Amino acid sequence: MISREEVEHVARLARLRFEEHEFERLARELSKILDYVQQLGELDLSGVEPTAHAVAVKNVFRPDEARPCLAQDQAVAGGPAVERGQFVVPRIG
Amino acid sequence: MDAFSLTALRCRELLASREVSATELVRLYLDQIAALDPQVGAYLLVTQEEALRRAAAVDAKRPAERKPWEGVPIALKDVLCTEGVETTCGSKILKGYVPPYDATAVAKLREAGLIFLGKLNMDEFAMGSSTENSGYQLTRNPWDLERVPGGSSGGSAACVAAAEAPWALGTDTGGSIRQPASLCGVVGLKPTYGAVSRYGLVAFASSLDQIGPLTRDVKDAAALLDLIAGRDPMDSTSLGLPQPIAIPRATDLVGKRFGIIGEFMGDACEAGVREVFNDAVAHIHALGGVCEEVSLPSVAKGIAAYYIIAPAEASSNLARFDGVRYGHRTAGTENLFEMYLRSRSEGFGPEVKRRIMIGTYVLSAGYYEAYYGQAQRTRTLIIEDFQRAFARFDYLISPTSPTVAFTIGERTEDPLAMYLSDLCTIPVNLAGLPAISLPAGLSRGLPVGLQLIGPHFSEQGLLEAAHALEQRLAFRALPPIVEVIR
Secondary structure: OOOHHHHHHHHHHOOOOOOOOHHHHHHHHHHHHHHHHHHHHHOOOOOOOOOOOOOOOOOOOOOOOOOOOOOHHHHOOOOOOEEOOEEOOOOOO | OOHHHOOHHHHHHHHHOOOOOHHHHHHHHHHHHHHHHHHHOOEEEEOHHHHHHHHHHHHHOOHHHOOOOOOOEEEEEOOEOEOOEOOOOOOHHHOOOOOOOOOHHHHHHHHOOOEEEEEEOOOHHHOOOOOOOOOOOOOOEOOEOOEOOOOOOHHHHHHHHOOOOOOEEEEEOOOOOHHHHHHHOOEEEEOOOOOEOOOOEOOOOOOOOEEEEEEOOHHHHHHHHHHHEOOEOOEOOOOOOOOOOOOOOOOOOOOOEEEEEHHHOOOOOOHHHHHHHHHHHHHHHHOOOEEEEEOOHHHHHHHHHHHHHHHHHHHHHHHHOOOOOOOOOOOOOOOHHHHHHHHHHHHOOHHHHHHHHHHHHHHOOOOHHHHHHHHHHHHHHHHHHHHHHHHHOOEEEEEOOOOOOOEOOOOOOOHHHHHHHHOOOHHHHHOOOOEEEEEEEEEOOEEEEEEEEOOOOOHHHHHHHHHHHHHHHOOOOOOOOHHHHO
């Protein structure tokens, strides 16, 4: 069973906030899913290489040339707060 | 004219022979949407005016000036970016987001002259197997409105089943095209990983996601795959297909060897599904094919590997939803960290948060090798099992889903039970293989899908085999909702 402290730690890493009443349910659900995936431990995986992509491609190059792309005003148009073509955010600290 | 009797290929023929105009065709589907979608709930957005404007432009051209598919309507899963048209991924965090560009698959359809009818509902960020995780609305199965359409492309499958578009695009990360196609009685094709560009497909699990067709028959699936496939400089993992896809014409399966995946036929597979599947096997024999059971021991671990790999990739991909560049931002926060926390917590639904949490956990310091490393090694075993099987068999077959469509709410309380819906489809994504689901019959009045899996880039052969079998199965049942129209 994963602890409440672990859930809080992971939530902070994931930039998610949960209500007080959600922690217990979350710990229970995550534990159940993590218990289920533990069954991979039954496999003999020694000497097996990991696979990141099933259809691997290597060294995909293209000429280093400027190509048409979105204009600055188009690129930032979806932002919730934009000023002079730049994203505005609350202060960091 | 009856939309339930039309395929996209038939639409194209009717336009070419001038038996209908593009405007008449678009109006037919808009009428169908107006009549049925209040019950089905497939569409998040119907782009009626733009569709009619495009249709009028097609009708103004002389036939000789038109491209082959020009004027044929289509609908799109809302995970695909559409320039100037809201794209939400079924998530509140992207409410109001209007992409400044088209996904490559969408751009190809636009270039071919297809007309977009609108955007289709889905599980939020394609995470789910019932479309109940949409942040906006329920989609109901046209075969039984108390049941789910499957997911995550539930809007696409329900839309095609209710003939609210002749065909649609969906996406498949662990079964999200094939499982809803199966539950709604339509054809669904997941192409080989890399056959179709993922540019402009909002990423869930990048090493698994593929765009593909949901259609009323196998010929349409072939035609739509041909329209969207191709290598794309904007997606360096894309490869395209070795040849253009031709409309399949095969009528027999002489000399073809089919392996029945034993691991998918266990207790999880309900009796009615097994019955329809066994009938399909008899039809394969009747067409000259040979079926034999084959064991792929590692595929039984597919779900466990998937629920590490997919959430891990998702937790990384969804880090971009931070309230800065697009989507929802909580107003009045004191600092940046607080803004991230509150915007993400308000914007994401419960299943998306759960998967971000699992993904973050398995990737966090100290756990990486125990979870992600093991899952990636399991993935290698699964790929090797498939390779061994394809040395003996041309194609592998199984039911697409171990059950028929389940009732709304039945699995929402237990995330793990929902994950088990994708038993037969997930290993195919882990191995990057192409697979098609086609309707094989009914159990308790609900559709049962048959899955055919092929080796990498075997789409043409897979479609030929599926076409031969489709002709033989002659599945012509229509969902009861057809009565609303007739």
